[in-house]
Amino acid sequence: MRDTEKQIQIFSTFTNNKTKKIILNKDKVVSYLNVIQDFESLTRIKNQIYIFQNNIQNTKSDKLGFLNISSNGGTIELQFEYLNNELKQILETQTLERTKYYLSRLLKSLSEIKTGKINDINLNRWKEYGDIITDSLWKLDKRDNSGAHIGTYWGNFIPQIPNQLLKRYTKKCDWVLDTFLGSGTTLIECKRLGRNGIGIELQPNVVQIASELISKEKNTYDVKTQIINADSTQLNYKDELKKIGINSIQFLIMHPPYHDIIKFSNDEKDLSNAKSTEVFLEMLGNVIENTYPILEKGRYFALVIGDKYSKGEWIPLGFYCMQEVLKRDYKLKSVIVKNFEETKGKMNQKELWRYRALVGGFYIFKHEYIFLFKK
Numbered sequence: 001m002r003d004t005e006k007q008i009q010i011f012s013t014f015t016n017n018k019t020k021k022i023i024l025n026k027d028k029v030v031s032y033l034n035v036i037q038d039f040e041s042l043t044r045i046k047n048q049i050y051i052f053q054n055n056i057q058n059t060k061s062d063k064l065g066f067l068n069i070s071s072n073g074g075t076i077e078l079q080f081e082y083l084n085n086e087l088k089q090i091l092e093t094q095t096l097e098r099t100k101y102y103l104s105r106l107l108k109s110l111s112e113i114k115t116g117k118i119n120d121i122n123l124n125r126w127k128e129y130g131d132i133i134t135d136s137l138w139k140l141d142k143r144d145n146s147g148a149h150i151g152t153y154w155g156n157f158i159p160q161i162p163n164q165l166l167k168r169y170t171k172k173c174d175w176v177l178d179t180f181l182g183s184g185t186t187l188i189e190c191k192r193l194g195r196n197g198i199g200i201e202l203q204p205n206v207v208q209i210a211s212e213l214i215s216k217e218k219n220t221y222d223v224k225t226q227i228i229n230a231d232s233t234q235l236n237y238k239d240e241l242k243k244i245g246i247n248s249i250q251f252l253i254m255h256p257p258y259h260d261i262i263k264f265s266n267d268e269k270d271l272s273n274a275k276s277t278e279v280f281l282e283m284l285g286n287v288i289e290n291t292y293p294i295l296e297k298g299r300y301f302a303l304v305i306g307d308k309y310s311k312g313e314w315i316p317l318g319f320y321c322m323q324e325v326l327k328r329d330y331k332l333k334s335v336i337v338k339n340f341e342e343t344k345g346k347m348n349q350k351e352l353w354r355y356r357a358l359v360g361g362f363y364i365f366k367h368e369y370i371f372l373f374k375k
Helices: 003-012 026-037 042-055 080-092 096-111 123-128 160-169 185-193 204-216 237-244 277-294 317-326 350-360
Strands: 021-025 075-079 137-140 175-178 196-201 225-229 249-254 295-305 308-310 313-315 331-340 367-374
Touching (some): 021 026, 026 042, 026 075, 026 096, 042 096, 075 080, 096 123, 137 160, 160 185, 160 249, 160 367, 185 204, 204 225, 249 277
Parallel strands (some): 137 331
Antiparallel strands (some): 308 313
């Protein structure tokens, strides 16, 4: 086996943990890589990369101080797998020009941070964000029930949806508004990711449930969460923001009832009690209208909604709702289809629903839409 092949094999077994983090001494690592970038020998560069690999395996093998973090020194925190893949790619190159290109790219990713206006994603290390979905079809097997999340509240979010959206369309300390809070899924994710959150919920008993669950989630980033017991179709949002001490929000998310598929209460203000599809759309339109002024221009609004089946007819509720948003001068950015295997309504009833579909001539609902808009 050639030396380079052996080096690649050694480092490929370095870690199997995709989420493992490594903290490096920034000054020493950048300085070391800058020096070897000037070498004009392909073999010499790869040998130095191999030395670098050996030193960052653990503190005992670190003879050059890459893992020696001083109290006043700068640090680099990154995923081990990302660094592993970048170094492996350098070792696999066949030309000096390509080797220097990959080495230069690695140096840039370690020394420069490049983020956009709407999120904290470092685009110089975009490969590190393998957990963020960029496809328009989301296939999710089951909900995340970790931490304070529960799956017992009917019609609640699966946490992966706000988790993905907050990572893509918000920064730490941004303000997020959920106008149909339910059991508090969005605000739990806000606490996990370091976003401030406001939730509107109509039913006092559900407010109590949400408050208890949200309080159980650790507040690592010391963010603020505010629950307002009110009718989201009539609320004066500007006044509520003033009470909190802010003028606008940076992300808006709505997961309303899918009309009358699930009855959440007997309250006539509840969208699940709307007397017709037209009345439901009018009520939802009021929420969209009233929240439009408080969302910052250039920021995003996500509407999570599904269709319904009534009296032998498929009602394209999702697209009706999409049109309600587009009436309010929003720009449609994406239509995401979320396929979900486990649903509370159909749990342990797959055979029954298959029979119903065959008899009724329809297809079983396994998806819902995430409409993404930009103001």
